[in-house]
Amino acid sequence: MIGYALRRLAVTVPVLVVISFGTFWAAGEISSPAAQLTLNPRISPEAKQAYIELLGLDRPLGVQYGKWLGNFVTGDFGTSLVRNGQDVWPFVERALANTLLLVAAAVSLSLLIGLAVGTISAVRRGSLWDYTSVGVSFLGISIPVFWLGLMLQLFFGLYLANWLGVGPPLLPTAGIYSPGRQGFDLLDRVRHLILPTMALSLQLVAVYSRYMRSSMLEVMGADYIRTARAKGLRESRVVVRHGMRSALVPVTTLVAIDIGQLVGGLIVTERVFQYPGMGLLFLDALNSGDYTILLPVVMITAVAVFALNLVADLLYGVLDPRVRLGRGALRHV
């Protein structure tokens, strides 16, 4: 298994280098910080030239990239091109913390709901509950996340307050702090987290519950479930201890593999709710052509996604002893 993990890592490193160079090149193509200087009539050509040289933008692409890569792998994230030369890391660190909080909230909530809904659906197959939850999960994968976000903002920010006849909106619809708030306030923070979490979660609940349902259906048809029932075990024990336990094995890996999808949802959710995380930073950096911020954001995301994919494959082997790693055919389910 260690050999397998090492081989996977050996493939991943060149891919990461390609991704970082591609991002670097794309950032320059999309918008150059120097081009924005040209548009400002109050900056003299000399000042502009000096600034460009200061940033190293006049040097060949390969040299700029090499310098960045050298610093990056030694943990030096450098200073921002457009944010007045401030250090990049604090920006990324803050965004990463905010995003991880949102991801943790959304994924744990979705797992809790999704696994429960999927299990009940499988146990009561063909019931009203089953049809409803399958229908809702279809809805979940058919609603664009951003539109759901807008509707949530509209509902909780405006309509609900109007109907109830209360003054301020029930839940804040943007940002992570109320305006003018000083210091850390847990309640305020949580209230700002509710709507983004809901927007992000619907799709996740839909996907998780479908995984769980089909996995559970497969398991509940197995011989050892019949054996467990024949032994006279209580049904709840059969479902939870014998059924759910093995049904969770494929679901675990699917959840880890889906993390790439989650990134997309995050970008959109953060954009809708102006939630200052990695997604919003990604969009900002891309728009300003600031590769110094764009690259760490992309690289951290890519490393996280690849790592979780690897963990998913390894986990599959650990949780299900019948699986032998190595041939790579188990990724697809």
Add this chain to the structure above:
Amino acid sequence: MCAWGAGRSAMSEGLAASGGRGGLPAGRGEAESLATERPVSPWRLALRRFGRRRPAVISTVVLVLIVAGAVLADWIAPFGPTEQNLDDILASPDGTYLLGTDTLGRDNLSRILHGGRVSLLVGVMVALIAAGVGTVVGIVAGYFGGLADAVLMRLTDTLLALPGLMVVIVAARLLGDGVWDVVIVLSGIAWMALARIVRGKVLALKEQEFVEAARALGVPRRQIMRRHLLPNLVGEITVTASLTVAAAILAESTLSFLGLGVSPAHTATWGNMLGGNEGFVVTAPWLVWAPGLAIVVTALCVNFIGDGLRDSLDPTQEER
């Protein structure tokens, strides 16, 4: 569609040889055709099974109406898509403007009908291109094996592992804002899932006797792939492609929301109607919920149809 005839013969060979491990409706098809004396084609069987699934049938009807609305937009839309009524800017829904008007006094309903053309076109084109690329990659990798397989599947896996929307956003910034730019960007990351599925299926198929027989008869490789493998993959390809349509429509709307989709300067799409009107979510909510609802209903129908197709084309999954 001319491949069907060949597909059936290839499949019956497969059935006879391996006891029902064919591509399309296999085991049950055989049983029912024995009972009815005259053999029923697998396609008729699939259709019959599809007809028994109520959500899929209802979705088909609704989707046909949506497509008809988009196709016939020129005739049934009360106003032109760019026709401005400057006296009625941001009018709320009423008798004249069933779904209100936008900031330029354009009729929301007419724009939704017209915008549907582009949104549906993007969805279908992306699905077709992705199905084509995915099928070719999957068949080549699966049939040739060895180096071709290793290279193609490594590429597929890597692309599959990338965070899709991030790649799409960067690619959309690099390309233009026309309909075809969006189609290319979205097709670029939509083909991998099918490539994997097709490869897996081909690996199983190529060991079967009917393929071996064809090889022994000296049938050229290209012809084996086209006439013996491809027809057995039609079920998988159809299902994945139909689900891709929904995903592409959603992705187009997401890109438009981020200002990276089809530019409103070219033509209205459901996505860019939403993207441009985000700021009116409070003052003119009809500009946001109406196109959004069009997207949701369409994607929902397509997903239900795709699911119905999966169940009817692959009987082993029917009991799910």
